[in-house]
Amino acid sequence: MNCLDFRRRIGAEPRSRDPELLAHRDACKDGCAAFWQRAQRFEDDIEAAMAVAIPEGLADRILLAQATGERRRQLVRRRTWMALAASVLIGLAGGGMLWRQADLNSLPALAVAHMPGELDSLDLTQPMTDAQVEAGFVGRATRLKGPAPAGVTYVHDCTVGPYPAVHLVTRMNDEPVVALYMPGKMSSKTTDFRRDGWEGRQVALSGGTLVVMAQGASRGTMDAVERGWRAAIEGPAAPRVGQI
Amino acid sequence: MAPVKEGVNPKQRQYEAMVRALSADLYRYAFWLSRSETVAQDLVQETFLRAWKNLDALRDAEAAKPWLITILRREHARLYERKRLDTVELDDNVPEDTAFASPERSGDAAQVREAMLKLPDKYRDPLAMQVLGGMSCDEIAESTGQQPGAVMTQLFRARQRLKALLGGRAAAEGARK
Numbered sequence: 001m002n003c004l005d006f007r008r009r010i011g012a013e014p015r016s017r018d019p020e021l022l023a024h025r026d027a028c029k030d031g032c033a034a035f036w037q038r039a040q041r042f043e044d045d046i047e048a049a050m051a052v053a054i055p056e057g058l059a060d061r062i063l064l065a066q067a068t069g070e071r072r073r074q075l076v077r078r079r080t081w082m083a084l085a086a087s088v089l090i091g092l093a094g095g096g097m098l099w100r101q102a103d104l105n106s107l108p109a110l111a112v113a114h115m116p117g118e119l120d121s122l123d124l125t126q127p128m129t130d131a132q133v134e135a136g137f138v139g140r141a142t143r144l145k146g147p148a149p150a151g152v153t154y155v156h157d158c159t160v161g162p163y164p165a166v167h168l169v170t171r172m173n174d175e176p177v178v179a180l181y182m183p184g185k186m187s188s189k190t191t192d193f194r195r196d197g198w199e200g201r202q203v204a205l206s207g208g209t210l211v212v213m214a215q216g217a218s219r220g221t222m223d224a225v226e227r228g229w230r231a232a233i234e235g236p237a238a239p240r241v242g243q244i
Numbered sequence: 245m246a247p248v249k250e251g252v253n254p255k256q257r258q259y260e261a262m263v264r265a266l267s268a269d270l271y272r273y274a275f276w277l278s279r280s281e282t283v284a285q286d287l288v289q290e291t292f293l294r295a296w297k298n299l300d301a302l303r304d305a306e307a308a309k310p311w312l313i314t315i316l317r318r319e320h321a322r323l324y325e326r327k328r329l330d331t332v333e334l335d336d337n338v339p340e341d342t343a344f345a346s347p348e349r350s351g352d353a354a355q356v357r358e359a360m361l362k363l364p365d366k367y368r369d370p371l372a373m374q375v376l377g378g379m380s381c382d383e384i385a386e387s388t389g390q391q392p393g394a395v396m397t398q399l400f401r402a403r404q405r406l407k408a409l410l411g412g413r414a415a416a417e418g419a420r421k
Contacts, residue, residue, distance in 0.1 A: 052272055
């Protein structure tokens with residue numbers, strides 16, 4: 001490094017601790033050490049001049065602005081989350097209420113709710129005549145298209161919820177099975193249910209809906225009763241072509 | 245000011261320490277950049293607010309000051325963009341006096357300040373970054389988007405111009421010391 005390079009570097013970076021610069025300063029016999037000294041003093045002056053007075057409380061004001069902004073953001077975030085949570089809760093509660101309302105108005109629920117006033121009918125064992133059974137259906141403006149199943153011990157025209165119904169009890173294998181036929185109440189599918197100690201099935205028929213249910217009856221008995229009432233209400237199934 | 249409490253989260257602690265350690269130098273840099281106390285205060289406030297939002301980007305404590313200075317320069321450029329139509333040539337402006345309203349106004353520091361205010365921006369800005377920000381030529385070059393050699397030339401010329409503006413004082417300084 002020559003003196004010109006040294007002075008250019010010191011002129012740009014007087015505080016540099018580059019070993020090459022310091023070595024030249026210490027070794028040079030042409031006044032570079034004095035130049036360096038003057039540069040340091042001039043730099044001291046520049047630093048002193050640049051150190052303008054700091055406004056009182058500057059750091060505190062900066063921190064206050066940051067803390068205030070941050071708190072505001074937190075409040076906005078909290079309110080947003082609370083609004084979201086409230087929306088979700090309201091949605092869930094509303095959905096739950098709608099579901100519960102729909103469930104309470106379902107046929108299985110209405111059928112089970114109908115039973116407490118009719119429990120004595122389950123104890124009847126005396127078979128009814130076909131004429132009595134048919135009369136029960138006529139009371140609901142329905143005419144049977146096939147023979148009623150054997151072992152019908154109870155028939156009565158009731159109202160299940162808002163629906164007019166024929167209430168039947170069929171005793172099969174000494175097990176009472178309730179059948180509630182609601183003419184005109186159309187449903188699109190057959191579903192099984194279990195509710196308040198009752199097992200049952202909601203069956204869609206061509207002219208209405210049949211609910212078959214029992215407490216503790218075997219599945220075979222339930223199926224047989226369902227088939228019997230389906231055949232009586234809709235008529236015997238037409239023989240299928242090719243079926244033996 | 246009460247010390248930072250232990251319950252404060254680490255990010256907040258880091259931020260508070262950074263504000264306390266660097267706000268003075270940052271304000272001084274902002275002052276020499278804008279030549280206005282009011283603008284300098286606004287710039288420092290805005291810079292630290294932006295720094296808070298991006299604090300996770302700061303990995304190294306040593307890099308904090310250059311990082312803040314880079315943010316402040318961007319804020320100043322934005323401010324200049326917004327106010328461009330209202331701005332008059334600063335070189336013709338009298339700087340706000342509070343920073344100079346001290347007994348040293350009549351002394352050497354005041355003379356150097358007057359001279360510094362006459363420096364063109366292209367010299368004063370890198371000089372302030374170096375003196376107040378402690379930034380190397382490479383760091384200044386990175387922050388200003390220039391080549392390090394160009395920055396070195398600007399720093400050399402800034403000091404030469406200052407000496408020229410100070411005239412006999414600088415010449416006398418050599419003899420004085």
